Amino acid sequence: MSVIRRLPRYYRFLSELDEQHVERISSTNLAQIMNVTASQVRQDLNCFGGFGQQGYGYSVRQLKEEIKKILGLNNGYQAILIGAGNFGSALANHLSFEKLGFELIACFDRDENKVGLPIGDMTIRPDSELEEFCRDHRTDTAILCIPKDAVEPVLDQLYSLGIRSFWNFSHYDITRKYSDAVVENVHLSDMLMTLCYKMNNLN
Amino acid sequence: MSVIRRLPRYYRFLSELDEQHVERISSTNLAQIMNVTASQVRQDLNCFGGFGQQGYGYSVRQLKEEIKKILGLNNGYQAILIGAGNFGSALANHLSFEKLGFELIACFDRDENKVGLPIGDMTIRPDSELEEFCRDHRTDTAILCIPKDAVEPVLDQLYSLGIRSFWNFSHYDITRKYSDAVVENVHLSDMLMTLCYKMNNLN
DNA sequence: TAGATTGTTAATCGATTAACAATC
DNA sequence: TAGATTGTTAATCGATTAACAATC
Numbered sequence: 204m205s206v207i208r209r210l211p212r213y214y215r216f217l218s219e220l221d222e223q224h225v226e227r228i229s230s231t232n233l234a235q236i237m238n239v240t241a242s243q244v245r246q247d248l249n250c251f252g253g254f255g256q257q258g259y260g261y262s263v264r265q266l267k268e269e270i271k272k273i274l275g276l277n278n279g280y281q282a283i284l285i286g287a288g289n290f291g292s293a294l295a296n297h298l299s300f301e302k303l304g305f306e307l308i309a310c311f312d313r314d315e316n317k318v319g320l321p322i323g324d325m326t327i328r329p330d331s332e333l334e335e336f337c338r339d340h341r342t343d344t345a346i347l348c349i350p351k352d353a354v355e356p357v358l359d360q361l362y363s364l365g366i367r368s369f370w371n372f373s374h375y376d377i378t379r380k381y382s383d384a385v386v387e388n389v390h391l392s393d394m395l396m397t398l399c400y401k402m403n404n405l406n
Numbered sequence: 407m408s409v410i411r412r413l414p415r416y417y418r419f420l421s422e423l424d425e426q427h428v429e430r431i432s433s434t435n436l437a438q439i440m441n442v443t444a445s446q447v448r449q450d451l452n453c454f455g456g457f458g459q460q461g462y463g464y465s466v467r468q469l470k471e472e473i474k475k476i477l478g479l480n481n482g483y484q485a486i487l488i489g490a491g492n493f494g495s496a497l498a499n500h501l502s503f504e505k506l507g508f509e510l511i512a513c514f515d516r517d518e519n520k521v522g523l524p525i526g527d528m529t530i531r532p533d534s535e536l537e538e539f540c541r542d543h544r545t546d547t548a549i550l551c552i553p554k555d556a557v558e559p560v561l562d563q564l565y566s567l568g569i570r571s572f573w574n575f576s577h578y579d580i581t582r583k584y585s586d587a588v589v590e591n592v593h594l595s596d597m598l599m600t601l602c603y604k605m606n607n608l609n
Numbered sequence: 610t611a612g613a614t615t616g617t618t619a620a621t622c623g624a625t626t627a628a629c630a631a632t633c
Numbered sequence: 634t635a636g637a638t639t640g641t642t643a644a645t646c647g648a649t650t651a652a653c654a655a656t657c
Contacts, residue, residue, distance in 0.1 A: 304602035
């Protein structure tokens with residue numbers, strides 16, 4: 204799993220290099236830029252196929268494209284946002300879903316007062332339209348920006364509608380109930396506590 | 407570092423158990439609930455001191471409090487938010503800083519149009535007040551909710567004002583320039599790409 | 610060809626799991 | 634005391650780093 208966690212980072216740095224019109228890079232160079240060992244770079248990249256050339260290094264453009272393919276960023280997975288609160292809005296407004304392999308196609312909120320309001324380039328829909336919407340549109344992923352206590356019923360519904368991939372901002376443990384779900388958890392409060400720990404335990 | 411990453415999770419589960427008035431728990435039980443091995447639980451907990459009792463298990467309340475101390479959640483670190491966009495607002499409005507070891511004491515934005523608007527229970531201040539504010543208030547941590555390109559100047563300023571701890575939502579690499587800074591990065595786009603990878607590589 | 614740099618194997622390091630003696 | 638469960642050591646596993654032969 205750890206190589207995989209590093210792939211987006213490789214992709215980011217290679218994209219930058221590409222934008223700066225850098226054409227080739229050696230593992231040593233890339234390692235320097237990314238603050239890792241050259242060994243790790245070669246090991247990591249080789250584990251997906253021999254993208255380099257001995258005596259030359261790696262073609263930035265080609266390597267970037269290969270990683271893009273491995274990540275599946277061209278698949279255009281269709282995602283819906285559940286919960287149009289501050290976090291949901293932040294994601295809808297500021298994340299470049301298209302660049303990250305997704306298309307955000309709808310947003311739902313259970314709060315009737317929010318329904319109809321704009322979010323990103325969409326309009327907030329009521330939860331009651333979820334089922335119909337998912338029948339009419341392929342929906343690959345649900346982004347859960349709702350409090351833990353609100354997750355279970357809507358998750359059950361999403362699962363029954365065939366959704367198996369979740370970007371989960373709540374502390375609800377999705378895989379406990381649905382072990383075949385693909386889940387990426389974002390636990391901001393855990394991260395903030397980790398920062399607290401680091402400060403509390405300097406040297 | 408990995409034990410540390412797990413501590414907030416232990417803390418969360420123990421807090422829940424405590425709320426449910428569970429008084430004691432064995433490593434086996436806790437492991438079950440948390441989906442890890444009992445060995446790991448005992449190893450992890452023991453690495454900070456012998457909080458258990460042979461033949462009995464762990465006192466939920468006591469263990470929770472111990473971990474709270476280790477994390478330093480009682481220190482009340484004072485944090486300021488840099489950037490009052492959607493993400494900044496989401497954090498200010500929806501994160502229980504107090505429960506996570508921090509107190510959010512101010513919010514700054516460079517956009518004059520936002521200055522004076524409310525955010526959480528605060529009012530957005532202009533960047534121009536940063537220096538004065540930090541002179542008048544102990545500021546332990548800066549939360550960077552600004553785009554990568556906007557980071558460098560304000561980071562330089564914050565560093566020169568003595569701030570050494572950063573919760574960084576941008577892709578700017580803080581430790582490259584300031585190696586003594588304590589940094590916790592949140593790279594949402596990397597996480598979304600990881601979800602994409604997982605979907606693209608099922609089985 | 611000579612120099613550079615990868616691909617890949619082997620060595621090291623660290624983290625996880627298993628096992629069990631200590632002890633409540 | 635007997636049963637339960639920790640603390641802790643040893644064994645295993647996986648990930649990182651080092652080294653170098655292959656090769657462009």
